[in-house]
Amino acid sequence: MPRKPKTTEPEAMTVEAAPEAARGAKTAAIRAAVKANPKKGPSEIADLLKAQGWDVKPQNVSVVKSAMKAKKKAKKAAAAPAPEAGPVVPKDAVSVGLLVKAKKLVKELGGVTEAKAALNALAQLLD
Structure with a gap:
């Protein structure tokens, strides 16, 4: 297909509308x-x-x-991103801090059996 011949006429100028107001x-x-x-x-x-x-x-x-x-x-x-799921901890799980406190209590009361007896007595008082 042959190309179209070029014309010597000036191209039509696009007329832009005068902006009445700023963009936006x-x-x-x-x-x-x-x-x-x-x-x-x-x-x-x-x-x-x-x-x-x-x-x-x-x-x-x-x-x-x-x-x-x-x-x-x-x-x-x-x-408001969704909270990240932490590790699942059972309800009866004991933390390291609580175990350290229990160890101190056992040491103060003189042994595990004495600590158990003291806790049982405390449980009866609270009931």
């Missing part, structure tokens, strides 16, 4: 209106913004509103 200004206005009126629907917010001079459709409001919700959910999920 409409989105910022929608966000502010949604924050100020959280109970109102997209069409009501669009009407409020049209009264202020913004060219906004309810679909624009819906898109911005859902993006705000998505960011909020992502923030919540990142803020």
